[in-house]
Amino acid sequence: MTGTLVIAGLGPGPAVWIVPEATAAIEAATDLVGYRPYLDRIPERPGQRRHASGNRVEIARAREALTIAAQGRRVAVVSGGDPGVFAMAAAVFEAIETGEPSWRDLDITVVPGISAMQAAAARLGAPLGHDFCAISLSDNLKPWQVVERRLRAAVDGDFVIAVYNPASKARPDAIHLAFALLRGRKAPATPVAFARSVGRSDERIVLTTLEDADPSVADMSTLILIGSSETRLIARPGRTPWLLTPRSYGGGQ
Amino acid sequence: MTGTLVIAGLGPGPAVWIVPEATAAIEAATDLVGYRPYLDRIPERPGQRRHASGNRVEIARAREALTIAAQGRRVAVVSGGDPGVFAMAAAVFEAIETGEPSWRDLDITVVPGISAMQAAAARLGAPLGHDFCAISLSDNLKPWQVVERRLRAAVDGDFVIAVYNPASKARPDAIHLAFALLRGRKAPATPVAFARSVGRSDERIVLTTLEDADPSVADMSTLILIGSSETRLIARPGRTPWLLTPRSYGGGQ
Numbered sequence: 001m002t003g004t005l006v007i008a009g010l011g012p013g014p015a016v017w018i019v020p021e022a023t024a025a026i027e028a029a030t031d032l033v034g035y036r037p038y039l040d041r042i043p044e045r046p047g048q049r050r051h052a053s054g055n056r057v058e059i060a061r062a063r064e065a066l067t068i069a070a071q072g073r074r075v076a077v078v079s080g081g082d083p084g085v086f087a088m089a090a091a092v093f094e095a096i097e098t099g100e101p102s103w104r105d106l107d108i109t110v111v112p113g114i115s116a117m118q119a120a121a122a123r124l125g126a127p128l129g130h131d132f133c134a135i136s137l138s139d140n141l142k143p144w145q146v147v148e149r150r151l152r153a154a155v156d157g158d159f160v161i162a163v164y165n166p167a168s169k170a171r172p173d174a175i176h177l178a179f180a181l182l183r184g185r186k187a188p189a190t191p192v193a194f195a196r197s198v199g200r201s202d203e204r205i206v207l208t209t210l211e212d213a214d215p216s217v218a219d220m221s222t223l224i225l226i227g228s229s230e231t232r233l234i235a236r237p238g239r240t241p242w243l244l245t246p247r248s249y250g251g252g253q
Numbered sequence: 254m255t256g257t258l259v260i261a262g263l264g265p266g267p268a269v270w271i272v273p274e275a276t277a278a279i280e281a282a283t284d285l286v287g288y289r290p291y292l293d294r295i296p297e298r299p300g301q302r303r304h305a306s307g308n309r310v311e312i313a314r315a316r317e318a319l320t321i322a323a324q325g326r327r328v329a330v331v332s333g334g335d336p337g338v339f340a341m342a343a344a345v346f347e348a349i350e351t352g353e354p355s356w357r358d359l360d361i362t363v364v365p366g367i368s369a370m371q372a373a374a375a376r377l378g379a380p381l382g383h384d385f386c387a388i389s390l391s392d393n394l395k396p397w398q399v400v401e402r403r404l405r406a407a408v409d410g411d412f413v414i415a416v417y418n419p420a421s422k423a424r425p426d427a428i429h430l431a432f433a434l435l436r437g438r439k440a441p442a443t444p445v446a447f448a449r450s451v452g453r454s455d456e457r458i459v460l461t462t463l464e465d466a467d468p469s470v471a472d473m474s475t476l477i478l479i480g481s482s483e484t485r486l487i488a489r490p491g492r493t494p495w496l497l498t499p500r501s502y503g504g505g506q
Contacts, residue, residue, distance in 0.1 A: 016274035019367065024269070058500075084374040086500075090382025093497040097487050104489045110379070112371040114272065121337040122363040129343025130395075131403055133386035133412055141501035142383075146411075150384055153410025157403040159386055234350050236357045244346040247311075247339075248394035 003069035005106055006076045007083040007092055009113025010038055013200040017114045025111055026076050033065040034078030034088075042078065058088065062095035066103045082115040086136045086164050116223040117162035120195030123205060125234065125242030127193065127225050130249065131159055137174045138165025138220070144174075151178055155185045160231060160245050163224040166215070175215040175224075182226060186210055191227040191243055194218055207233075207240060256322035258359055259329045260336040260345055262366025263291055266453040270367045278364055279329050286318040287331030287341075295331065311344035319348055319356045335368040339389045339417050369476040370415035373448030376458060378487065378495030380446065380478050383502065384412055390427045391418025391473070397427070404431055408438045413484060413498050416477040419468070428468040428477075435479060439463055444480040444496055447471055460486075460493060 006029070008022035026032065029048065032039055036052040051068070053061045062077070069075040079088035089110050096103045121128040133154050137147060154161045161182075166175040182190075188211035196204040196219065206217060210226065218224055230249060233241035259282070261275035279285065282301065285292055289305040297303075304321070306314045315330070322328040332341035342363050349356045374381040386407050390400060407414045414435075419428040435443075441464035449457045449472065459470060463479065471477055483502060486494035 011272075014274075016277070017272050017365065019264075019270050019272055021267075021269035082371055084371055084379055084381050086382070089374075089379035090497065090500050093379045093382075093487060093495055094499050096495070097497065104487070108495075110375040112270065112367045112375040114365045114367070115371070118335055118337060118365040118368070121342075122365040126337055126342035126346045126363070128337050129339070129346075131386070131388045133384070133407075133410070135384045143503055146502050150410040150412065153406045153412070154386075156409065157386070157406025158399075159403065159406070234346060234357070242346055242349070242361075244343065244350065246347050247343050249399050250396055 003072045003106055004074050004109070005065060005069040005092070006109045006111060007079060007089050008076050008111040009079045009081055009083045009087065010041060011081060011114035012116055012119040012198050017119065017199060019111065019113060022111045022113060025109070026078065028074060029076035030073045031068050031075045032078055033061060033068065033075060038078045038080055058091035059095055062088065062092040063099060065092065066095055066099060066106065069106050070100065070102060079113070082113040083110055084112060085115040085134065116164065116198065117225065119198040120193065120223045120225055123195065123198055124193055124207070124225070125244050127160060127227065127231060127243045127245050129245045129247055130228065130230065132162060133159040134162040134164060136164040137171070137178060138168040147174070147178070148181060151181050152185070155182065158228045160228045161226040163226065165220060166218040166222055166224055167220050175218050179213065179215045183210055187229065191231050191233060193225045193243060194222050195225065196222045198223070207243065256325045256359055257327050257362070258318060258322040258345070259362045259364060260332060260342050261329050261364040262332045262334055262336045262340065263294060264367035265334060265369050265372040265451050270372065270452060272364065272366060275364045275366060279331065281327060282329035283326045284321050284328045285331055286314060286321070286328060288314070291331045291333055311341060312348055315341065315345040315348035316352060318345065319352060319359065322359050323353065323355060332366070335366040336363055337365060338368040338387065369417065369451065370478065372451040373446065373476045373478055376448065376451055377446055377460070377478070378497050380413060380480065380484060380496045380498050382498045382500055383481065383483065385415060386412040387415040387417060389417040390424070390431060391421040400427070400431070401434060404434050405438070408435065411481045413481045414479040416479065418473060419471040419475055419477055420473050428471050432466065432468045436463055440482065444484050444486060446478045446496060447475050448478065449475040451476070460496065
């Protein structure tokens, strides 16, 4: 079987944040497979086939990509962010796990990319400068108790918390429940940032505190960062403060 | 004050994983500041000054960069990985916090990059496909009790765990203590990967289990991934299995 499949990420949006390996894989592909808005960001190339799909059909999309690759073609699955972080890589390997045995012989490459928490962190300063965790609220395949358990653990460990996919249609109250849990366990002055569409024309960043945060500003394009007990602001005259989680812990220098 | 400072990451090593914004910032800089081995990866440019430094002097390096930028120059601080993740961004903002008030007027940009856990995940399959945390063992500014607290919390939350900087000279037993803690709390068959220098000529990946892992294979170029209870292998005939943490939890499909 000579087909190849590359899972490549477009990062959060702008071309300047796409790694060259992803660009090259997309250019070299005979077939592009992806969520339609991601494919729409890629210039058309003569002879290159496009297989666009809607949202929330990740496994079907992965199966389609594997089927095409198994026909001997060079397929690029186009993902947002880093395909490895809450994105298409897991869907492809899940599809392989339950799919055609021959798919396991395919030559499959995952190309890493910039994930939303990294873009948000870059804009804000250095909020991920120390230990952190990433939790997705979107997945309606995950029992709510698991989300609660992870949020509690993230507080117990005093991690900086990156919340992905805060506004699921299947679970619209999730972000409000999550904030209620966090407010009962963390200091009211804990810095919180809502970073929407970072790097795109509709970028919007709200820097606030756990006490004052309005979780309803978060949509599916928003990444939320919640500080640890060490995360703090650095004031700047006339500009938004920087957000810093220092490398030391407990006041050590 | 017209000086600018860009904090740009080279990713884990290969040029194909450096985002174009970082490449452009490095090319446009009048002055490059960084740990010597990172600067050595960058082609020399006529007229561009280099300020190389040794390891473990991050704050001094950050102060030097800020001092040069405050003289009106275009400075690029060159970091490994993603500058925002256990790298130079936090050091620069810490230096600003305690440094010259005028440094807060500087135009400072953080450019996100590919961090070691992402490169490791890409090589292995999709181990970061669901909730995860990142913990650094290197920092001798962090009390060991904080590391233990975070490892316990990571187990309680059943996160996939990415361990950065596992082999600190200041704390050589750290990785052994960490594995002892994890072995007392997680299933012996939990997948564990040691991913060393991913993307470079000396890349070496060891895929094993918590029970069989030999923590002494980890050096400062190694990123360790420890699975959640859902992380599993996908066998391939004649090749290393893929590692998958599925998007669903608790057997849901």
